Amino acid sequence: MPDWIKDSLLESSGVFQKTADELPGEVQKISVKMAEAFKNGNKVMFCGNGGSAADSQHLATEFVVRLRSSLNRPALPGLALTTDTSMITACSNDYSFEDIFSRQIQALGKKGDILIGISTSGNSANIVKAFNECNKMGITNVLLSGKDGGLLKDIADYSLLVPSDNGMKIQEVHISLGHLLVEAVENILYKDKV
Numbered sequence: 001m002p003d004w005i006k007d008s009l010l011e012s013s014g015v016f017q018k019t020a021d022e023l024p025g026e027v028q029k030i031s032v033k034m035a036e037a038f039k040n041g042n043k044v045m046f047c048g049n050g051g052s053a054a055d056s057q058h059l060a061t062e063f064v065v066r067l068r069s070s071l072n073r074p075a076l077p078g079l080a081l082t083t084d085t086s087m088i089t090a091c092s093n094d095y096s097f098e099d100i101f102s103r104q105i106q107a108l109g110k111k112g113d114i115l116i117g118i119s120t121s122g123n124s125a126n127i128v129k130a131f132n133e134c135n136k137m138g139i140t141n142v143l144l145s146g147k148d149g150g151l152l153k154d155i156a157d158y159s160l161l162v163p164s165d166n167g168m169k170i171q172e173v174h175i176s177l178g179h180l181l182v183e184a185v186e187n188i189l190y191k192d193k194v
Contacts, residue, residue: 012172018163019173027177030142030158031184037114037140038189043077045109047101047130048118051171052144053082055118059178067182073190079108081130101130111138116181118174119143120167122150131155144177146170 034044044063046056063078081104082088091100105115115134117127122145131152134141143149143156146164153159162173187194 012169015162015164015169015173022163023160026158026160027180028184031181031188033140034114034181035185035188037112038076038185040112042112043079044114044116045079045081046116046118047081047127049124052118052120055175055178056080056082058175059182062182067179067186071186071190071193073186073193098125098129101126102133105130105133105137105139109137109139114140114142116142116144117152119145119150119152120170122147122152128152144174
């Protein structure tokens, strides 16, 4: 095996270890908030760009379908704001790309909902605008990022910041943190079945 492949895997392992040391308490706190939202008839929305858009779709699906094949449970309202190409292109054309998420939040969001914004840098302008809209509407926002959390950290209600400066490694941990959030919510809501 080439040395760089082993080195990359070891770097990933180190980032996961630091994450395991630093973030479990915050993951639990956020999952409790998410479970409360579902109990109250609210939804969890996701947004991100590029690979983070794919993660948004992935995690929304885990709520609507299920995370574990061993747990049959009712569908939970998870929504990715990254999937409607007609809406995204119309909004980008008629307004701006910065509005693609905030516009959907105005239309679909309600007080008590939660938005999870996934931004490796923490500086995605369309997520900044989405978080500002959430703050106006009483929608809790959660940042999945890395490094120092960028601009979004200062406007987020909650943050899960992967302790790394390497975008690729941050993304690897984001999907694991997302799975942990879903698993924790399932454990809270369906503790008699897990």
